[in-house]
Amino acid sequence: MAIPGSVLTEKRSVTLPADIIANVQRVAGDRGFSAFTADALRLRLAHENIAALDDEMTERFGPPSADGVARVREEMRAALAAVCARS
Secondary structure, three states: OOOOOOOOOOOOOOOOOOHHHHHHHHHHHHHHHHHHHHHHHHHHHHHHHHHHHHHHHHHHHHOOOOOHHHHHOOOOOOOHHHHHHOO
């Protein structure tokens, strides 16, 4: 039985290039290799989900307009700037 608020984990074995391992260990530090890898995988999954949504929206409604793309890019820049300002 899981402890309330805990995250179930599962051990997996992966093979990665040595340079990636070294860089992750350098960047992850005390946070740990597994936590860093889990965060990276979450980001990749989010990217894949966004790409699938984009494909679905384009199929349904056609490609976005140049104005729409410019507006979204500006909103993303502003959001990134806000996040960086908090760091």
